């Protein structure tokens with residue numbers, strides 16, 4: 276009987292029959308049910324563009340972020356099929372959920388999600404990547420064009436530049452091309468720092484290397500015309516925490532950017548997080564422009580050989596360029 280009810284709910288969601296969906300929900304049908312193909316009623320409604328049904332299901336507690344067997348969410352189905360109304364409802368729900376509940380959930384995850392303390396483990400360098408002790412990539416050479424674009428953005432006002440996280444030094448090499456007045460680099464991993472020292476970064480005339488976690492050294496820093504943030508083994512909460520320091524770190528006319536790998540494995544979740552971070556920066560007084568850069572061509576399957584976690588799977592990278600709202604008006 277219950278199985279029948281769920282099947283009818285999926286059918287009504289597919290057909291856009293809002294009344295039937297409401298009746299079935301009222302009689303106890305499970306809105307988080309997965310059918311035999313691994314789809315929820317919400318995915319089916321989104322896929323067919325039935326915005327009313329999408330809303331009804333969400334109001335009844337259907338999970339907006341459930342994933343199909345191919346890792347697609349209801350929002351991905353709405354987006355891929357071009358159903359703007361259903362997409363907007365799902366996007367709004369995702370943002371609200373992450374704004375309110377996300378902080379709590381992310382804090383709880385913080386205890387068990389990462390593989391140990393990255394900063395205390397060994398790293399290994401090769402020509403095209405920097406890997407952690409769990410064969411996860413800290414940084415990869417395919418990102419070079421992105422790092423060059425980030426450097427161009429944050430150096431556009433000249434002056435004093437700050438970069439958090441050296442990695443393979445791609446962004447810092449690009450920053451040096453703009454001959455900044457000063458170029459401060461914060462790096463916390465002892466082996467990465469040692470490599471910087473051996474390759475002469477600590478001796479460069481306009482470069483100041485600060486060894487330590489940004490959280491521990493932030494109060495030693497100055498104010499800058501351009502800032503880039505790209506760490507590893509941290510959470511969205513850490514990025515948010517860094518943003519709290521922007522008003523004192525970034526000069527009023529300065530440019531801020533960060534590596535935008537937020538939810539890089541799912542197109543819809545990425546949109547949710549791009550919006551979320553933009554809203555959070557706005558509340559601190561910054562506008563965020565997201566510049567689309569195609570990355571499909573530099574990301575063949577062979578790039579990921581030997582890498583445990585494919586942290587980026589999307590065709591377009593959205594490079595954030597943030598500046599004070601007063602300046603951008």
Ligand SMILES: C[S@@+](CC[C@H](N)C(=O)[O-])C[C@H]1O[C@@H](n2cnc3c(N)ncnc32)[C@H](O)[C@@H]1O
Nearest residue numbers: 440442443444445446463464488489505506507
């Ligand atoms: C993704 S890599 C940066 C890549 C760099 N943008 C490039 O162009 O090569 C991240 C770097 O941040 C460093 N890191 C991680 N946590 C940090 C923290 N809390 N403070 C400072 N650096 C940190 C890592 O050791 C690593 O070198």
